Amino acid sequence: MTDELGLRERKKLATRQALCDAALKLALDEGVATLTPERIAEEVHVSPRTFRNYFSSKEEAIVAGLRDRAHEVADNLRRRPADESIWDSLRAVLLPSVETGMPGSDLMNLLGLIRCHHALLAEHLTGFEDLSRRMAEVIAERTGTDVQRDVYPRLLADASGIALKTSLGLWATGSTGRSLADIFGEALDLLSRGLPVPAPAHSADTGPPAG
């Protein structure tokens, strides 16, 4: 697939990738506040103006790696077998989208940064919005519903988006000790069962039954 691209396209893609890799690396290493577009450009040996040709802010560059996967996720969903349950398809497609492409520790640190920086959070959330929009179209195709008129495809797309977002948020706090896959599995399961109120003894150690 990439072999069909000319040298020019490949270089452009490589520059973009190098910029967002550098942005992420520098943000993790040196913090977001002190990071400047100039610093990122310098790291990649391009001019600051070139950075601004690709990204309109450092925040956009930092989360671009996560964000760009919205395309692939929707495409992958479209390629799932038509007779598979939609929940199984979502499960199969969403989790790999974040588990690949970045070391888990980097992902956790990035989520920590996102939580603390308004501009990063805003950029991150528009990424989820983008993801939802694309998924809604595929879900509508798969289920014979209409994105323009029916609640269902938008709602399921958003629901699976929050399953991922919520799981990432809980996992990144590190207070559960559970794997991302485990948490995400539970989230999808809860959603597909209508979010039943958990039994009081659900959490094992939050307190013994009162005398």
Place this chain on the structure above:
Amino acid sequence: MTDELGLRERKKLATRQALCDAALKLALDEGVATLTPERIAEEVHVSPRTFRNYFSSKEEAIVAGLRDRAHEVADNLRRRPADESIWDSLRAVLLPSVETGMPGSDLMNLLGLIRCHHALLAEHLTGFEDLSRRMAEVIAERTGTDVQRDVYPRLLADASGIALKTSLGLWATGSTGRSLADIFGEALDLLSRGLPVPAPAHSADTGPPAG
């Protein structure tokens, strides 16, 4: 309650309110692109620097009205009767939060603006994030779960947030002809039933049953 605030606090609140009212009004009347912080400040008869003491961008000011309700919504949820089903509480609390405080036509126009402007969308989405965070705490209290360890309260908070967001999005396109309350009711209903795949004939006029 507000009587307990001193004149100083009341004036500050009034200035903030005047700024975000003006920002919204000007954005709706004259568009977002040409709107400047200077213009907003001028409308309220304060200096541009004062505007920037309250809001860090025009976008923040424009959606501040919607955003500020996150506090009240969480408070209102906390005040619902303890024996009410959580879904009923959510239904009772979320819808009024958007239906009051702004003419419906203004709300629809604002949502139209938000859809078209990346920065506005980003700001709007952080508002929902804020709402979810507050609601998760109350939900955890109500259901005896733990925000730090359990998936449930975060997921239900996010789920009711997207019920609202999705409903607003679908309603604002105007392509359904349905009321916001109607759409929102269906969204909550779908979520509480586990998002069952709708029957093929769900939409009345998307096509006759194939022969």
Place this chain on the structure above:
DNA sequence: GCACGAAGTTTCCGGTTTGGAAAACTTGCA
């Protein structure tokens, strides 16, 4: 291979935005 058009990068630069610092002003209280 070479030359030319297309596309990407860089330099230059002026307009805009941003937020710190301190002065000026307002409020709350004795």
Place this chain on the structure above:
DNA sequence: TGCAAGTTTTCCAAACCGGAAACTTCGTGC
């Protein structure tokens, strides 16, 4: 009234932004 605390304003320097033109690199037809 006089003072302390808080808010608004003026001033301003640094950072950011993106248009325009020069320059470099790539793709293609000869």
